[in-house]
Amino acid sequence: MKIRFLLIVICTSLSSCWAEPETVLVSPNENIFLEFSVDEKGKPQYEVFFKNKAIIKTSTLGFDFENTTSFLDGFEVLNSETKAFNETWQMPWGEQLDVVNHYNELRVELQEKSELKRKLNIVFKVYNDGVGFRYEFPEQENFKEAFITEENTEFNLTQDYKTFWIPGDWDIYEHLYSTTKLSEIDAKNYKVNSALAQTSIPENAVNTPVTLVGKDGIHLSFHEAALIDYSGMTLKVNPKNLSFKSNLVGSRNTAYKVKRTLPFNTPWRTIQIAENAPDLIESNLIVNLNEPNKLGDVSWFKPMKYTGVWWEMHLGKSSWDYGMEMVDGKWTDTGKAHRKHGATTQNVKRFIDFSAKNNIGGVLVEGWNTGWERWIGFEDREGVFDFVTPYPDYNLDEVTTYAKQKGVEIIMHHETSAATATYEKQQDTAYALMQKYGMHAVKSGYVGKILPKGEFHHGQYMVNQYNNAAIKAAKYQVAVNAHEPIKATGLRRTYPNIISREGLRGQEFNAWSGDGGNPPEHLSIVAFTRMLAGPIDFTPGIFNIKFNEYKKNNQVNTTLAHQLALYVVIYSPVQMAADLVEHYEANPKPLEFIKDVGVDWSKIKVLNGEVGEFVTIARKERKTGNWFLGSITDENSRKIKVDFSFLDENQKYEAKIYKDGKSAHWNENPLDIEFETIEVTKSSKLDFKLAEGGGLAISIKKKD
Numbered sequence: 001m002k003i004r005f006l007l008i009v010i011c012t013s014l015s016s017c018w019a020e021p022e023t024v025l026v027s028p029n030e031n032i033f034l035e036f037s038v039d040e041k042g043k044p045q046y047e048v049f050f051k052n053k054a055i056i057k058t059s060t061l062g063f064d065f066e067n068t069t070s071f072l073d074g075f076e077v078l079n080s081e082t083k084a085f086n087e088t089w090q091m092p093w094g095e096q097l098d099v100v101n102h103y104n105e106l107r108v109e110l111q112e113k114s115e116l117k118r119k120l121n122i123v124f125k126v127y128n129d130g131v132g133f134r135y136e137f138p139e140q141e142n143f144k145e146a147f148i149t150e151e152n153t154e155f156n157l158t159q160d161y162k163t164f165w166i167p168g169d170w171d172i173y174e175h176l177y178s179t180t181k182l183s184e185i186d187a188k189n190y191k192v193n194s195a196l197a198q199t200s201i202p203e204n205a206v207n208t209p210v211t212l213v214g215k216d217g218i219h220l221s222f223h224e225a226a227l228i229d230y231s232g233m234t235l236k237v238n239p240k241n242l243s244f245k246s247n248l249v250g251s252r253n254t255a256y257k258v259k260r261t262l263p264f265n266t267p268w269r270t271i272q273i274a275e276n277a278p279d280l281i282e283s284n285l286i287v288n289l290n291e292p293n294k295l296g297d298v299s300w301f302k303p304m305k306y307t308g309v310w311w312e313m314h315l316g317k318s319s320w321d322y323g324m325e326m327v328d329g330k331w332t333d334t335g336k337a338h339r340k341h342g343a344t345t346q347n348v349k350r351f352i353d354f355s356a357k358n359n360i361g362g363v364l365v366e367g368w369n370t371g372w373e374r375w376i377g378f379e380d381r382e383g384v385f386d387f388v389t390p391y392p393d394y395n396l397d398e399v400t401t402y403a404k405q406k407g408v409e410i411i412m413h414h415e416t417s418a419a420t421a422t423y424e425k426q427q428d429t430a431y432a433l434m435q436k437y438g439m440h441a442v443k444s445g446y447v448g449k450i451l452p453k454g455e456f457h458h459g460q461y462m463v464n465q466y467n468n469a470a471i472k473a474a475k476y477q478v479a480v481n482a483h484e485p486i487k488a489t490g491l492r493r494t495y496p497n498i499i500s501r502e503g504l505r506g507q508e509f510n511a512w513s514g515d516g517g518n519p520p521e522h523l524s525i526v527a528f529t530r531m532l533a534g535p536i537d538f539t540p541g542i543f544n545i546k547f548n549e550y551k552k553n554n555q556v557n558t559t560l561a562h563q564l565a566l567y568v569v570i571y572s573p574v575q576m577a578a579d580l581v582e583h584y585e586a587n588p589k590p591l592e593f594i595k596d597v598g599v600d601w602s603k604i605k606v607l608n609g610e611v612g613e614f615v616t617i618a619r620k621e622r623k624t625g626n627w628f629l630g631s632i633t634d635e636n637s638r639k640i641k642v643d644f645s646f647l648d649e650n651q652k653y654e655a656k657i658y659k660d661g662k663s664a665h666w667n668e669n670p671l672d673i674e675f676e677t678i679e680v681t682k683s684s685k686l687d688f689k690l691a692e693g694g695g696l697a698i699s700i701k702k703k704d
């Protein structure tokens with residue numbers, strides 16, 4: 001292996017190399033080593049090593065097509081070359097300002113030896129934090145259009161990792177994570193929550209990111225980057241061989257899963273590799289594998305905290321729908337409105353006032369437009385939702401004028417109910433309406449089975465729906481936060497108006513899931529799985545943890561301090577203060593943290609953590625240079641040490657600490673919280689105790 005490395009170092013540092021063809025690659029820090037080869041049958045394959053240990057054993061690469069022979073074997077290497085790349089780019093908003101994009105690349109050009117002589121290129125990029133590779137189908141005489149029935153990318157692993165997974169559902173990511181050995185994954189028997197409007201798990205497969213922890217401390221996460229005009233990839237599990245194989249999301253309407261005209265590239269297949277859990281969160285592999293910003297100046301969008309007419313519907317205090325009735329084919333206000341409608345001018349003004357008072361920049365209004373009488377569970381949803389017509393008790397002019405006076409922005413809501421034709425048809429007018437009112441962010445939703453029938457949320461048809469909606473929205477200076485979305489694959493680098501998304505089991509499940517809600521460990525897993533893909537609209541900040549006055553059998557399963565910590569643990573440039581105004585007003589002390597906490601960061605420091613157990617993250621606010629810290633734990637209480645050496649040199653800070661009280665416990669006593677204000681500097685070291693399901697939040701402001 002030593003000689004190999006020497007050869008590689010020479011090969012990657014010189015523009016040409018004597019060893020032909022080039023088939024090996026190392027990371028800039030030389031910890032990761034990748035070798036590509038074509039076996040005696042002409043099968044393309046690769047291996048990955050980390051610090052001389054095999055991570056991916058010989059794994060083959062290929063495709064099946066609907067109307068032509070597979071890409072399986074019979075290939076020869078026509079040409080291959082390596083190059084080094086190093087740049088630093090800036091996020092317009094994000095977890096950090098500067099992102100280092102440093103990798104070595106190997107590009108292999110393959111051709112079939114048979115008479116068709118079809119070509120396939122494979123490009124590998126090896127970073128210090130992992131590996132990305134993709135297939136390129138170049139323009140060629142004997143291959144004009146690809147009808148891909150399956151992609152056969154193997155990931156053959158070398159140990160029976162502890163795996164944090166959700167099932168490979170073609171329609172939804174809103175599942176609780178299971179923690180099992182790789183060999184014990186059984187996605188087809190996963191118990192699906194009955195409240196989910198749609199779900200489809202055809203294989204023993206997992207969705208990505210899927211995160212694996214080895215006995216030797218190796219941490220891996222598998223995912224994809226730059227998912228464009230292609231199907232989402234699930235990973236089929238072979239429990240006996242300890243391996244994953246790509247399994248693309250399909251459609252009931254076609255035998256193929258992906259249709260593309262050549263030339264085209266697939267998304268990147270990614271393997272994040274780390275020696276500890278915190279390094280996974282600090283990895284930038286996924287965004288780095290995407291193209292640079294194509295939108296140019298996006299300063300029209302500003303990261304913000306927001307409140308909204310939202311939780312009250314999930315609690316049953318109010319409703320989305322107004323109570324319209326269908327008369328002669330038209331939705332009509334027959335005067336029978338049930339008076340529970342949440343999105344009224346008056347109610348929204350209450351949220352605007354509260355937000356303006358508490359340094360919160362936005363107010364989301366759900367249920368403002370006609371159509372809510374027929375959305376969930378209805379088959380004929382096309383033509384129902386209208387994205388420009390408000391209900392009679394909601395005055396868009398009045399609300400937006402009032403909000404502007406108060407320095408608050410209204411966040412638009414488009415629940416498409418997965419009726420894609422209706423949404424596509426109205427997008428231009430809907431986004432133009434937003435532009436007219438100076439609204440720069442929309443939360444979209446795709447609840448229910450996809451229309452047209454037979455398509456799935458994560459297939460090629462929908463990937464294009466989500467991406468095209470965001471690209472079109474950008475033309476109207478609109479940023480998108482999709483729920484029931486396609487997974488994040490770092491496209492926000494190319495289209496920064498893709499600001500956030502759901503794509504996980506969010507806070508709302510605590511209001512109605514019927515299965516006990518999200519367990520205390522939920523976010524300690526999410527931070528190391530779903531969050532590696534990109535920003536999350538989780539909607540934290542529930543203060544009335546038990547909400548018995550609304551729903552006796554549901555609750556949030558964390559302490560109040562844990563809810564505060566989530567503003568720092570979870571990254572999103574739109575971060576909701578999700579609870580009701582009256583619940584915040586009854587708790588002015590903890591509300592101070594939400595008022596103070598940043599949403600846009602120049603630096604991230606993950607101080608400690610173990611997947612599924614706990615995590616502590618510190619983030620530096622761009623605008624002020626102040627720091628914020630959040631720490632959460634699972635159902636176990638634990639002691640953590642916080643070393644403040646991440647702070648600036650020669651600077652004193654005022655630390656406002658929000659911690660679990662002595663008898664705090666997610667179920668027994670979730671509201672027990674203590675406050676303390678002390679001075680800290682770079683040399684401070686403090687011990688804290690997190691309660692069962694508990695947390696810790698600290699705002700660390702510079703002192704003059």
Ligand code: NOJ
Pocket residue numbers: 310366415445447483484502508
């Ligand atoms: C599901 C979304 O996740 C939730 O936030 C929203 O309130 C409802 N759909 C209605 O659109």
Ligand code: CA
Pocket residue numbers: 174483484502506
């Ligand atoms: Ca949802």
